[in-house]
Amino acid sequence: MKEMNGKGMTRKMLIFEEAARLFREKGYQATSMRDLAERVELEPSSLYSHIRSKGELLQKICFDCANHFTVSMDEIQAGHTTALEKIRKLIEVHIEIALTKPTSTTVFNDEWKNLPPHKLVRFMEMRKEYERKFIALIREAQERGEVIPVDPELLLNTIISSFRWIQPKTSIKDKWKSEQIVRAISRFILAGLTNRNYQLP
Amino acid sequence: MKEMNGKGMTRKMLIFEEAARLFREKGYQATSMRDLAERVELEPSSLYSHIRSKGELLQKICFDCANHFTVSMDEIQAGHTTALEKIRKLIEVHIEIALTKPTSTTVFNDEWKNLPPHKLVRFMEMRKEYERKFIALIREAQERGEVIPVDPELLLNTIISSFRWIQPKTSIKDKWKSEQIVRAISRFILAGLTNRNYQLP
DNA sequence: GTCTATAACTTGATAGAC
DNA sequence: GTCTATCAAGTTATAGAC
Structure with missing residues (x-):
């Protein structure tokens, strides 16, 4: 699945965007991969199909x-x-x-x-x-x-x-x-x- | 033990001081009570004889x-x-x-x-x-x-x-x-x- | 790509002996 | 006040089925 919303927005891009939002709202350390998974409506482990680590975000x-x-x-x-x-x-x-x-x-x-x-x-x-x-x-x-x-x-x-x-x-x-x-x-x-x-x- | 260094510096005050240092260096979330205990040369659990919680610091x-x-x-x-x-x-x-x-x-x-x-x-x-x-x-x-x-x-x-x-x-x-x-x-x-x-x- | 299950570890805080 | 022992919950990340 490459296209997310009909505007060239891949799920990977969505993950980075929501990560930025969370890091801003709660701080990097206080943000868990579970928080992020919830925002993009995935199970936490599925995030790792798109990114290598939290630090990469x-x-x-x-x-x-x-x-x-x-x-x-x-x-x-x-x-x-x-x-x-x-x-x-x-x-x-x-x-x-x-x-x-x-x-x-x-x-x-x-x-x-x-x-x-x-x-x-x-x-x-x-x-x-x-x-x-x-x-x-x-x-x-x-x-x-x-x-x-x-x-x-x-x-x-x-x-x-x-x-x-x-x-x-x-x-x-x-x-x-x-x-x-x-x-x-x-x-x-x-x-x-x-x-x-x-x-x- | 009330006096720590001959200048009216209680252990409690020392804990608050080192906590501030750590919060500054690593951030609040990234600082653990174990980090703090090490700085003041106590076991982590002993901190709670002086303070109520991490948030109090x-x-x-x-x-x-x-x-x-x-x-x-x-x-x-x-x-x-x-x-x-x-x-x-x-x-x-x-x-x-x-x-x-x-x-x-x-x-x-x-x-x-x-x-x-x-x-x-x-x-x-x-x-x-x-x-x-x-x-x-x-x-x-x-x-x-x-x-x-x-x-x-x-x-x-x-x-x-x-x-x-x-x-x-x-x-x-x-x-x-x-x-x-x-x-x-x-x-x-x-x-x-x-x-x-x-x-x- | 997404899931379930789980490994491996760190967290703040408490119980109770001394 | 300080210790040992421990808990319950949370952490990032991986393995492997589908």
Whole structure:
């Protein structure tokens, strides 16, 4: 049985999707293969006809998301714009990924430390490489006087963390429109990055 | 046996401390009572002479931290300063708590959703109440024209999230002095809040 | 591919001797 | 308060019939 719902959705894909949902709702460790089997209406043992292990589920979710960020970074890096404009675009990408793929983004953010050891190392290397590129852009913008002279690694950490509350289940989408969220947060962060006049008391 | 190390540190306190460490390192669900027993050099069953359950450990860690925030909020709220100045002070408090109590702060941030159901409700109420007060301050500062006119709830979520990377094990403290971190992050966020001239392209 | 049955193990917690 | 012994329930994953 390949087709599940007339739209090219294989049972394997359904399993990965429901796994992501469960990992988000209950956490990776608290999610059992029995929980997952129930969601996709199979007996627990039948899952293993489609996947190798529970760890493989987390792996695919986390690395798919990591690849999404890496591809976006490479595209933006290759563009012919100022460093500040690239930073603005990256901030938009972060918010948009969080808004459009809330499930996998949450798992990516909160559950990656449960990856099997060897994959964990690879995951952390990917993140480090992504951060390295982002920091280079911040530094470049600082050298051009466009961004405040604060340690770029510290700025990056603060910026990336600031998106972690964006995990729309339903409530967020009711309160604010997506475009409004993107613009409001982007404005706040870029206002901070470029405000070289502010002095702490 | 009441005294453990000549400094009023009871075995019970030691258990709570090591529990927080483990919950941070491995996550609440992934930490077993056997792990904890090993850390405090007891047999697993002996733990139950000091505590009632695993959930009680998480409970105390989370609510101690929540109370810390609530007390700080009430102190600052009672002061005779502008709303913006109170916001600045609250931002400092958030960073300082993250720096001085990294273990319990991380557990508070990442593991609260594992609280037993009844305590979970109480925890979420406390957080909601804290946010309500913080939002009122932002709104007041906006009415005085001191803070950018962006939805205050959205600003608060973004600000509070932005501190979540501050979890010093060892590496952070080597790179930056605490005072430097407080000032750098405070400057960035307040620069953003008060920069009413910035326009997105 | 899906099932039943089950292996092999870990979990939080308790009973009762000392 | 700490121990040994143990329980009942839950865990991931496999074997083999259909």
